Amino acid sequence: MDDLLSEFLTETSESLSVLDVELVKLEQNPEPAILQNIFRLVHTIKGTCGFLGLPRLEHVAHAGENVLGKIRDGELEVTPDAVTLILQAIDRIKLILGHLEQHECEPEGNDSELIARLNAMAEGRAAPAAEAPAAAAPAAAPEPEPAPAAAPQPQPVQPEPVAAQPEPAAEPEPVEMPAPKANVPAPTPQPPAVREAAPAVAAEAPKESAVAAQTIRVNVELLENLMTLVSELVLTRNQLLQMVRGRDDSEFTAPLQRLSHITTDLQEGVMKTRMQPIGNAWAKLPRIVRDLSVEMNKKIDLQMLGAETELDRQVLELIKDPLTHMVRNSADHGLEGPEERKRAGKPEVGKVVLNAYHEGGHIIIEISDDGRGLNLDRIRAKAVANGLATEAELDAMTNQQIYQFIFKAGFSTAEKVTSVSGRGVGMDVVRTNIERIGGTVELKSQPGKGSTFVIKIPLTLAIVSALIVECAGERFAIPQISVLELVRVTNNSEHGIEMINNAPVLRLRDRLLPLVSLKKLLRLSDEGEGERQETFIVVTQVGTYTFGIIVDRVFDTEEIVVKPVAPILRHITMFSGNTILGDGSVIMILDPNGIAGATGESGMLGGAQATDTQLVRDSHAEAKTSLLVFRAGGSDLKAVPLALVARLEEIDVAEVEYSHGKPMVQYRGHLMPLISIDGSTQFRDEGRQPVLVFSDREHTMGLVVNEIVDIVEDRLKVELRTDQPGVIGTAVIVGKATTIVDAGYYLPQAFGDWFGNPAKEYGEEEHLQPRILLVDDSPFFRNLLTPLLSVAGFDVIAVEGADRALAMREQGHDFDLIISDIEMPGMNGFDFAAAVRSDGRWQAIPLVALSSHATDKDFERGRTVGFNDYVAKFDRDSLLQTISQLLAAVKGAA
């Protein structure tokens, strides 16, 4: 059987058995909550069967829903007649379902009479219309009674359903009508409890036969209990292992080993039963969207990213319906028809993107469309009409706040109620369901651009790998997923924790890392951080914000099952949950999001621009660059951008060897040439000599200096330029005139193949600050060329790959010139050039290829795909010249 269909059947029979109970409850106690639930269930059935192409089912459900809608809106009262009628509709649905299950098609027949009665009820003409058929039905009851009973029976004997069907075919109206009602009239006079049981049995019996064969549906609670038991088993096993570990030749060792293995397997197995990729919940969506696009005459492209993201099945079940609703909404309300899209200057095909990923201990699911966005005016009008807010209140709200009204119950802005959506179930149910599992749903919308829903679900039940740390004698778990690296800081280590007005920071490579003291944050103790011999810094990333958490010790990583904290502790945002470790102790799980928020960085978390573009332009203006300040060949201060320096080393002067009269040392298994800053090597007589190590791929060279003074963060603003080789210019660094050394000058001295000729002059200075995009996968060259080009008066943005560059094109960045490497992972330079030239706004921008393989053939190929010029990678001089020429040519042409 079609997967979709079998799933629909299982799901619907479950919904139906719930419905029976709920309806009876409703009759006794017409509570809005129950009604809402019934309405939603019927709505779901209707919606789903609409997509599956089951018109008969859909019509019955639609009519039933109409009645329920009226009741919900208070236009109809809950009378026994109404309930009876709806129950009849449900029984009809069951009957059709039963047939569907056996024959995979809807039975022939006609429900117009039932639908007419439902519609009559909906329009308020209920009483007389319902009376007559109700009276007629019992009369017909005894006769057709055997029909449904017989229907399943012939099945094994006679596979063809035809035998049972001819009758309705001959006399469609009279016979078919009583037949589906068979279940109903008989129980009608009985008390509700019995009536409820009878159809349930009827529906269940055939259902089991088909579905039971493939899978067993197990209550999640059972799995949950199983999980708890397994955890206990693991703990007991650990205790036993601990006891035996002390003795060498215990007779228990071997069996215990076995027990241990089995326990581990069991634990994994049970855990696996609970985890499912989110793609399972999405499986139905392409079909739904496809059918929707046909029905609504729209062109829709559904993209699903991160389908493999694993989710606890319980959570999965709970978000499945909301997700379906939301995708449906995006496709139905969000996206415009092709005509409207064309008018708005958008591609005809509308996009709905589903994206799931883990972030900071949460699972994030984004549903975005590029449609028309939410209609603010209509939401306002509706909010006023429904009495949710006054005009004045709305005026005081931001647009984003107003959008949130769509999450209120009974709120639908669709102009007409389609069979797809627009009844106001949906968003409020979505929100309720998500909040029930402790998640949040956010909404962003831009008129004309589309809307994005972001569902954030805590890892309530998910299994994560966590780093166990200790602080002030207490242990905590940090989700491994947000940990970037660990840094050990001792009293005498090179980079210590420094304070800026009591705010601890750490110099980590080329960046200043803000630190958070866990001890202070959690108020574990009042003592400071200073007196410890060594501390550890857990470098943590949340969104685009990176910070370090200071802890005392770091233990192992452990797989943990996140359990929610008790309700009385939910207000503490520092914890995302708690768990039981292998040794049986309870441990709190830190929430990096909460910590980032508590340290005042919550604003950065939602940073939409998460691109890794290095906006070097900023380094001119306000952003600071880390500079390594040193002395060499004189007493004046010199500096190089720290990012260029791979390592700082001290070499033993005694280890310096000479070859061809040039000094070098054996360094990490290779020969590293040593270059001095002013040409004449002045090694110390003995002891250790500080060396700046520059490294790119297999090349490593050492720049001999007299003394390393400091690492500072300052604006790199070259004030005085110079023609002196090896010097970019002079800048004021921390209040002192400092020579900025051009590392690029020294590299060719070490390796002939690094550069052609050392540059003597710079290209003509550009005052207009043309913007240059530099595409190179090597961070070294990005760091090398960026200051070089900046200093020559260009505004440089460096990216590490063609994909990123093309993404910037999409984002609307403009450049005067593009420099691209040829050998890059992913899309290479030739392909990139072809892509730039093929279409888009960048078609006319001059392109310069940059490569170490500068053969004539490459030149030729480069020109064919669209490069304007080709420059060998290390020839700075001709690079600058080429740039100037190309820009001048463009200017001349313009």
Add this chain to the structure above:
Amino acid sequence: MNQIVPAKRQGTDLAAPEMQDYVTMLIEGQMFGIPVLTVQDVLGAQKITRIPLAPREVAGSLNLRGRIVTAIDVRLRLDLPRRREEDKGMSVVVDMGGELYSLMVDSVGEVLSLPAAKFERNPPTLDPKWREFSMGIYRLEGKLLVVLDVAKLLDFTRSE
């Protein structure tokens, strides 16, 4: 005070008519009781993990057969001084809305079956804090038993 009557009636439905079973506990010499059916477990001293930033009455959390139980120091909840280090103490585990809480007391005593006739309302002179957590008083031989309202005891949203 109007909750007392329905609460009591609910209890008597479960037990023998007009009789209610209580687990008794001692804190600072005062006897307290909670309905026996709400009690899941009685524990001795446990290894408790401190929870930073939690309300001071929350002593921490502990592992009870694979479930995480939040421990509440009833002394602090009742504005009594902290238990002395050397006193081990005992705990009564209760279920509240599917979550387990361990109420830390000095000691846990026997289960008493008490007739409704001996039940009294809180005397108006009772400390407001105690009055909040007490459902009423039973007159026993020689002493009084305060019936703790576990739901209110664990409702931290009101007291903060």
